[in-house]
Amino acid sequence: MSVRDLARPEVRAFQPYVSARSESPVAAAVMLNANESPWPHAWHPALNRYPEPQPRALCERLADHAGVAPDQVLLGRGSDEAIDLLLRGFCRPGLDAVVVCPPTFGMYAVSARLQGADVIEVPLAGARFEPDPKAILAACSPAVKIVFLCSPNNPTGNSVPLDAVEHVADALRDRALVIVDEAYVEFASTPSAAGRLTQHDNLGVLRTLSKAWGLAGARVGALLANREIVDLLRSIMAPYPLPVPSIEAALTAFEPEGRRRMREHVDILVEEREHLRKALQGAPGVREILPSQANFLTVRFEAVDAVRGRLADHGIVVRDITRYPGLADALRISIGTPEQNRRLLDVLAATRNGSAA
Ligand SMILES: *Cc1c(COP(=O)(O)O)cnc(C)c1O
Numbered sequence: 001m002s003v004r005d006l007a008r009p010e011v012r013a014f015q016p017y018v019s020a021r022s023e024s025p026v027a028a029a030v031m032l033n034a035n036e037s038p039w040p041h042a043w044h045p046a047l048n049r050y051p052e053p054q055p056r057a058l059c060e061r062l063a064d065h066a067g068v069a070p071d072q073v074l075l076g077r078g079s080d081e082a083i084d085l086l087l088r089g090f091c092r093p094g095l096d097a098v099v100v101c102p103p104t105f106g107m108y109a110v111s112a113r114l115q116g117a118d119v120i121e122v123p124l125a126g127a128r129f130e131p132d133p134k135a136i137l138a139a140c141s142p143a144v145k146i147v148f149l150c151s152p153n154n155p156t157g158n159s160v161p162l163d164a165v166e167h168v169a170d171a172l173r174d175r176a177l178v179i180v181d182e183a184y185v186e187f188a189s190t191p192s193a194a195g196r197l198t199q200h201d202n203l204g205v206l207r208t209l210s211k212a213w214g215l216a217g218a219r220v221g222a223l224l225a226n227r228e229i230v231d232l233l234r235s236i237m238a239p240y241p242l243p244v245p246s247i248e249a250a251l252t253a254f255e256p257e258g259r260r261r262m263r264e265h266v267d268i269l270v271e272e273r274e275h276l277r278k279a280l281q282g283a284p285g286v287r288e289i290l291p292s293q294a295n296f297l298t299v300r301f302e303a304v305d306a307v308r309g310r311l312a313d314h315g316i317v318v319r320d321i322t323r324y325p326g327l328a329d330a331l332r333i334s335i336g337t338p339e340q341n342r343r344l345l346d347v348l349a350a351t352r353n354g355s356a357a
Pocket of ligand 1: 078079080081150153154181183207209210216220221
């Protein structure tokens with residue numbers, strides 16, 4: 001059995017749109033095949049032309065960075081697009097389902113609902129919010145086509161152990177995809193699942209340039225997966241997902257200077273994260289700080305609304321995650337620059353239980 005057989009039958013048989021750029025990928029001296037304007041654009045000379053559908057240089061750089069082959073990379077408009085494509089490709093409306101492990105990133109369930117797929121919740125277990133492979137597998141009825149694992153998890157910050165990922169992927173071979181969202185992997189000390197793609201044809205890894213790489217505004221993300229999955233999703237994807245300026249911005253990120261900057265920023269943020277943790281530990285009004293492998297800390301407060309209000313009064317916005325199960329007293333605080341983190345600590349220090357000045 002091929003992992004393609006898990007996809008919707010109508011998607012397996014899909015006749016994709018053949019764009020001008022995919023039909024003639026090589027630039028000729030005279031390009032008269034795409035009804036583009038023949039004049040270079042004033043703001044950027046390449047803007048009059050459609051971009052490469054899957055820019056080869058960027059696929060190669062990202063593949064090299066992630067330790068996979070270029071044909072295992074599907075680039076898109078942020079990892080959000082990959083999540084949406086996975087749902088469209090593998091889940092039939094009204095029939096199929098996905099498994100998510102709350103509290104977790106909301107887009108898996110949003111894309112599933114939009115596609116008309118059932119969302120089966122298998123909550124992260126215990127005070128440490130660990131995924132429970134046994135419970136996940138028990139929830140995987142034949143309708144389940146995708147299991148989403150987020151590692152490090154947003155908003156709890158902990159990583160999913162690689163052996164748990166592999167155990168679930170093995171057990172679901174020929175039954176469902178296992179997608180590991182590694183949006184924060186650059187901040188983690190745990191290994192990526194990308195190195196395991198060749199061992200598991202039903203495994204996929206989501207990556208993004210939105211966090212550690214500092215390119216949230218460029219909207220560049222990727223699904224790393226085996227070629228059959230990549231090719232299948234390419235066939236249902238919009239013809240030109242990445243704008244020319246985004247491709248160029250992403251390419252500069254992978255130049256030596258861009259990589260150096262990324263690593264330097266990650267080092268600072270990880271150091272600041274641990275500094276913030278120490279400063280908040282045992283501070284008045286702080287109940288608990290969840291362990292974090294990401295660029296944020298999730299913190300439980302005695303008076304969470306008062307703390308959030310107080311921070312807002314001082315122009316500091318943090319993420320209210322009190323609607324998540326098990327986090328009714330928590331805020332998710334992104335790690336900022338050392339100066340921004342100092343301001344945060346100053347306001348919190350002056351906010352004893354959210355009441356005093
Ligand atoms: C921020 C984040 C993303 C990134 O999404 P993009 O569309 O690539 O910006 C993906 N997954 C999780 C869990 C995130 O927190």
